[in-house]
Each structure stands twice: as structure tokens, then as C-alpha cells.
Amino acid sequence: MRACFSHMKPVADVIITLMIWTYYFLSYLLLFWVWYAGAFLFSSNRETAFQRINHCYYRAFFSFVRAIVPGLAFNIDKDVLSIRSSVIVCNHLSYLDPILLISLFERHKTIVKNVFFKVPIFGWILRTAGYLPAIASEGLVSLMMERMNGLRGYLASDGNLFVFPEGTRSRDGSLGRFNEGAFKIAKRCDAPIQVLSIKNTDRLFPPDSFLFNTCIDNTIEVKLIGTIGPDYQGKDVSISEVKEKARSLLNNSLTS
Amino acid sequence: MTRGEIQSRILEIFKEEFEIENPGLDDDLRDKHEFDSIDALDLLSRIEDLLGSSLTQDEKKQAMNIRTIHHIIDYVELMAAKRS
Numbered sequence: 010m011r012a013c014f015s016h017m018k019p020v021a022d023v024i025i026t027l028m029i030w031t032y033y034f035l036s037y038l039l040l041f042w043v044w045y046a047g048a049f050l051f052s053s054n055r056e057t058a059f060q061r062i063n064h065c066y067y068r069a070f071f072s073f074v075r076a077i078v079p080g081l082a083f084n085i086d087k088d089v090l091s092i093r094s095s096v097i098v099c100n101h102l103s104y105l106d107p108i109l110l111i112s113l114f115e116r117h118k119t120i121v122k123n124v125f126f127k128v129p130i131f132g133w134i135l136r137t138a139g140y141l142p143a144i145a146s147e148g149l150v151s152l153m154m155e156r157m158n159g160l161r162g163y164l165a166s167d168g169n170l171f172v173f174p175e176g177t178r179s180r181d182g183s184l185g186r187f188n189e190g191a192f193k194i195a196k197r198c199d200a201p202i203q204v205l206s207i208k209n210t211d212r213l214f215p216p217d218s219f220l221f222n223t224c225i226d227n228t229i230e231v232k233l234i235g236t237i238g239p240d241y242q243g244k245d246v247s248i249s250e251v252k253e254k255a256r257s258l259l260n261n262s263l264t265s
Numbered sequence: 266m267t268r269g270e271i272q273s274r275i276l277e278i279f280k281e282e283f284e285i286e287n288p289g290l291d292d293d294l295r296d297k298h299e300f301d302s303i304d305a306l307d308l309l310s311r312i313e314d315l316l317g318s319s320l321t322q323d324e325k326k327q328a329m330n331i332r333t334i335h336h337i338i339d340y341v342e343l344m345a346a347k348r349s
Contacts, residue, residue: 146329154322193307
């Protein structure tokens with residue numbers, strides 16, 4: 010990225026990072042909390058309203074990031090944007106991945122680590138938006154049961170559930186082992202599985218770093234790699250085979 | 266229903282539904298066979314079929330901490346006894 014000279018990059022990283030986090034928190038404190046409060050008090054469907062607000066919040070966030078990070082571009086496959094009523098599985102590179110997917114899908118749910126449900130305000134937003142805890146452990150059993158029971162109807166009515174089946178971020182870009190949860194849910198709800206690949210979010214916000222990596226040529230890509238819609242009721246359908254098929258599709262795409 | 270009958274039905278369900286064949290009766294299902302919360306909810310539906318009646322929310326919550334086939338058999342026995 011010639012627009013930023015190499016000797017200015019460390020300074021630019023710090024300044025732009027501070028601007029991004031300032032925007033992230035201030036936009037919430039000054040604007041979005043009013044939307045959440047309004048939706049909580051007046052919306053007839055809080056879950057959908059909270060998903061929509063989250064979607065707008067992160068769309069605005071990424072618009073801001075794109076505007077202030079030199080050299081950054083986004084390439085989002087238009088097929089991705091038209092996904093509905095699906096379980097979406099995707100590789101995981103950076104903390105930016107879940108919020109990037111929220112910014113792409115207005116009606117979305119995802120699986121969130123249990124600990125986040127206990128964070129004040131944030132946990133309340135997660136619950137109200139209908140997100141699922143990762144494990145039905147103490148304190149979240151009822152929530153998990155309620156969420157799972159409503160998931161088939163939610164997916165049938167154009168909602169998407171996105172999941173990172175590796176369960177954690179990749180530290181070197183390679184694809185890890187997949188958990189079966191997302192595939193079991195797809196079978197349970199008779200929903201198609203959409204396999205997405207994300208590239209280069211880890212170049213913008215690397216794991217284990219507080220600073221955004223700016224002033225480099227970087228295009229963040231989200232692509233639809235394939236769709237798996239097996240006859241889940243068929244006797245020969247194996248969840249582990251479906252899982253391996255999805256992993257293989259994604260791995261081939263990432264290594265090609 | 267005898268304990269032996271419950272055991273053989275549960276093992277059949279594990280094979281058909283969860284692709285887990287011949288698990289050890291004391292295996293930690295989560296650690297050894299990736300049996301997760303989603304599976305647990307599906308298992309509860311199958312247990313309801315087995316019992317011929319619905320489980321209450323509290324009974325379902327009680328089941329979410331079950332870790333082994335032995336525990337599942339104990340649970341089904343208990344639920345069957347409550348209903349007889």
C-alpha cells in the first residue's frame with residue numbers, strides 16, 4: 010500500500026484503531042442504545058427487531074472501517090447476500106468474522122459462548138436477539154431448549170443461523186477440525202447447509218492483537234463455496250459424512 | 266419395562282439416531298462421542314416416545330447433565346416409575 014509510507018504505518022495503526030474503537034463504543038452509547046431500548050419497549054417482535062438493529066449497527070461499523078482504513082476493500086459474493094432459511098457454516102479467522110456475518114444478514118442467529126450471556130447489557134442483547142448458547146449448562150438449559158424448539162420455525166421463515174464449526178479462530182489460516190453441532194441442527198430443522206469462506210479478516214484484525222493492521226492492500230472476501238441439502242430423513246445420511254463434505258469443500262477453496 | 270430392555274432400546278437409539286455404536290455404559294458421552302446438547306434434546310424426544318408420555322420442562326432440565334448411558338438408563342427408569 011503505497012498510500013501510507015512504511016514509516017507511518019505504526020502510527021496509523023494506533024490512530025485508526027483508536028478511531029475504530031471510539032466509533033464502536035460511541036455509536037452504541039449515543040445512538041444505538043436508544044434503538045435497543047425502543048425496540049425492547051415497543052416492538053411486537055423483539056427478537057427480529059434486535060437482529061435488525063445488530064445488523065444495522067455492524068453494517069455502519071464496517072462502512073466506517075472501510076472509509077478510514079487505507080487499502081481496505083470488501084468483496085462480498087452476491088450469492089451470499091441472497092441466502093435465506095439456511096444453516097451457514099464458515100471458517101473462522103478473526104473476531105471480526107461473526108460481526109461481519111451479522112452485517113450481511115438482517116435475519117440471523119448464531120451460537121455464542123456461554124460466558125458472553127453473563128456479560129451485563131451484552132448478554133441481554135444476545136438473549137433478546139435469540140442467539141443460542143453453545144452448551145446447555147447450568148443457568149442456560151431453559152434458554153437452550155427454548156431456542157432449539159423455535160429454530161425450525163425460524164429457519165423456515167427466512168432466518169439464517171450461522172456457525173463457525175471449528176469453534177475457535179484459526180491461528181495460521183488452516184482449517185481446523187469441525188464440530189458436528191451445526192450439521193445436527195441442519196438435520197433437526199431440515200434446513201440446507203450453505204458453506205461460506207471468509208478471507209483476510211485476520212489480516213485486518215489479527216488474532217492476539219489489539220491493533221488493526223492498516224495501510225496494506227487487503228481485500229476481505231466472503232464467498233459461497235457450496236450448498237449441501239441432503240435428504241436428511243434418508244437412512245443413509247450420516248452427519249459425520251455431511252460434516253466432512255462441508256469441510257472438504259471449504260478446505261479445497263481455501264487452499265486453491 | 267426391565268432395565269435390560271431399556272438398555273437395549275437406548276443403545277438402539279444411539280446407533281440409529283446418533284451414529285454411536287456400542288458405547289461403553291460408563292463412557293463420558295460428551296468427551297468420547299461428541300454427544301452434545303442438541304443430541305440430548307433429540308434423545309429426550311425419543312425417551313418421550315419410549316415412555317409414551319411427555320416430559321415436563323423440569324424433567325428435561327434434570328436430564329441435561331446426564332453424561333453416561335448408565336445415567337440415561339437410571340433416568341428412564343425413574344421417569345417410568347413416576348408414571349406407573
